Amino acid sequence: MFQQLFKSIQEKVIVTHEEMELCKTFFIPKKLRKKQTLLQEGDICIYNAFIEKGILRSFYIDEKGNEHLVQFAIEGWWITDLSSFLTNSNSIYTIEALEDSELLLLTTAAREALMNQIPMFERYQRLLLQNAYIANQARINSALTETAEEKYINLGNAYPGIVKRVPQHMIASYLGLTPETLSRVRKQISNKS
Amino acid sequence: MFQQLFKSIQEKVIVTHEEMELCKTFFIPKKLRKKQTLLQEGDICIYNAFIEKGILRSFYIDEKGNEHLVQFAIEGWWITDLSSFLTNSNSIYTIEALEDSELLLLTTAAREALMNQIPMFERYQRLLLQNAYIANQARINSALTETAEEKYINLGNAYPGIVKRVPQHMIASYLGLTPETLSRVRKQISNKS
DNA sequence: AAATTCTCTTGATTTAAATCAATTAAAATT
DNA sequence: AATTTTAATTGATTTAAATCAAGAGAATTT
Known part of the structure; x- marks a missing residue:
């Protein structure tokens, strides 16, 4: 269940075996069938989800009723509505499985605790964000030009x-x-x- | 010289007076006149710059010779080519002052050292990245729709x-x-x- | 102050992509 | 297997923004 997550962490930071075992206890495993949702538009996004298996998308519907796909995420990636997750605000996004999927969920509280107990996990999160930032910058350039x-x-x-x-x-x-x-x-x- | 930086840090994390003083020693103050550059396209971006005063932009020129403005940054913001800065690769961007500006520069090494010596600085960096990620997501939606x-x-x-x-x-x-x-x-x- | 360079505006025309509409193809459900 | 639903293709037309071109207005520089 934790193979992909451990691989992802170990690619970015150095953690002990004990830390890895401790890490496990913070996550909630969750299976989603195709078309099931992790987050419904209007709800508060309480999970940061790591994908062990499968593929998900996040999307929103604008005022004119058009659907806009915000993000895809496959095995080894994270998905959430970061804005809603961090500020406890109502999400404008829906997050949905496009195939049967296996997730590892982290609540806001669990994430905070994990970062405080394992500083390398905070570093891991920062490195993920750095990569996501660079990828988004590329997407902006692509969209505009x-x-x-x-x-x-x-x-x-x-x-x-x-x-x-x-x-x-x-x-x-x-x-x-x-x-x-x-x-x-x-x-x-x-x-x- | 450090007013804006301290304000920015204290808005996001709690640090002691000693940590703040220590923090100072890692930064290189730098003044730029209007039209001077912090980074030239093709060079490696060795600085993460915090803006105490002024305004900068980053941009690139595409194959067809068209200029594309990637980012603006004003007082209280950071600017760099994150991709070049993190991977020591040649930058495709130029970073230029649009007004006479005062910067505080952080080299890769100084940034690493600062994050290791003051864990709250790593948290500060992560929080900045989270906000930048959310802002970029909004910009993607805007550009596409x-x-x-x-x-x-x-x-x-x-x-x-x-x-x-x-x-x-x-x-x-x-x-x-x-x-x-x-x-x-x-x-x-x-x-x- | 004059000259030069840079910035913004306005008009005419073109073009890439959207929209509207219909049909075929594929997938999911009964 | 038959039916329904969903997805992809193709054509005709419209539209938003780009391009080309010229001139007016500001801001710098000499």
Whole structure:
């Protein structure tokens, strides 16, 4: 159950065997079936979720009723609504499993306690955030400057696993494109080669 | 010289007077005149800069020669190329002062040492990153889903200080718009009221 | 103060992507 | 297996923003 999490931690910081065992006690294992949700829009996000197995997405519905895909997350990644989680505010996002998934959940309190008891866990969290920050910066640049075709090709290169695993209209939504546009972009690409 | 920095730290974590004094010794004060750069594209970003006074921007030039504004930063904010800073890679960004500015610089080594000697500084850094992550998430949503007019109005509401202080074509670049489009958007808004 | 450079505005035209609409294809449910 | 639902494709049309082009207004520099 904890393989992916331990791997993720050990890639970033050095922790003792005892710390790892202690660490386990803070997490709540949880299985989600496809289409089940971890967080409903309007609720307060009380969990930081690590994905041992499966794939999830977070999304929101705007005033006009359009759905916007905010994040995908697969094995070895974390997912939450950080804003809601940290400030106890009502989330505008829904977090949903796209396949049957196995999660390890960390409540706000458990996360705080873990960071206080194992300083290396705070470092681990900071390093994760640094990487997420860099990835988001790249996504901003992509969203502001690239054409539809460039966005799709670059996403495929950066995260081939996700593009293959997820319905096409969700990829379109993640890139800020309509499903029709993405369909045409894909056709154009395949005609070129 | 350290007023803004101390204010920023004390807003986020609790530190002793001694820790604050120790903290000072890790920073290198630096003044930049308008148009001078802290980082040149192609160089390795060796500083994490805190802004005591002034305003800076980071930007890059794409293959087609177009300039893209990545970030603004004013008093009380940090600026760096995190990717270059953390991985010692060559930066694609240039960081430049838009007004005469006063900075406090932290090298990679000084930052590591500071985090090891004052654990609350690591927490401070993590909290900064959390906020930056949330802000970037909002910027992604804006870039992917909002019209030019919405982008401009929302930026003005979120950061009135920046919109007033900076040339209009830089705001346009930050929002991923051409200067012509922003000019027309502003005209439309003023015609409405 | 004059000259130069930089910044913003306005108009005409083009273009990439969205929208609207219909059909086919695939997946899920009964 | 048949039916229903969901997803993807294709075509016609519209639209928001980009591009091209020129001129006006500010701000720096000499």
